[in-house]
Amino acid sequence: MSPPVSLVTGAGDVALSYADFICPPACIEPALCPHTRGPRSWSLSTELGRADDSYVFPCAHLTFGVATIEVAALLRVRDRVVARRQQPGRNPRDPFWLSTASHCHGLAARVTLT
Secondary structure, three states: OOOOEEEEOOOOOEEEEOOOOOOOOOOOOOOEOOOOOOEOOOOHHHHHHOOOOEEEEEOEEEEOOEEEOOHHHHHHHHHHHHHHHOOOOOOOOOOEEEEEEOOOEEEEEEEOOO
8 A cells, every 4th residue: 555645734633644635525435445446455544653753633424424532532631632641751741743534535633732
C-alpha cells in the first residue's frame, strides 16, 4: 500500500487520504471500495495508531451520511495521554500527534500540552 496523500492545511495541520480520487458522496468506507471496486486493504486510523507518539480518535461510519467518534474511544485517548504525561523520564511537554481518522481520510495536528 502506498503512503497516504498528505497536504498541510493553512492552520498547519496535516490532511491525509488514501484516496487519490474523488470519493463517492456518503461513502461509508465498506470492505469493497465503491470507487476502485476492489477490497479496501487499508485503514488510516489503524496505521496512524501504530506510531508511539500518535493518538487517534477513530471515526466510525454507522450508516450512510452518519459517522461518529465513540465516547469509549475519546476516553481511551484521554487515558493514554494522561499516562504518557506521567511516564518517568518523559517530558510531559513533548509534542505528539493527535488525529481524527477513518479508514480512508484523516486530519492530524502536532500538539503540546502545557
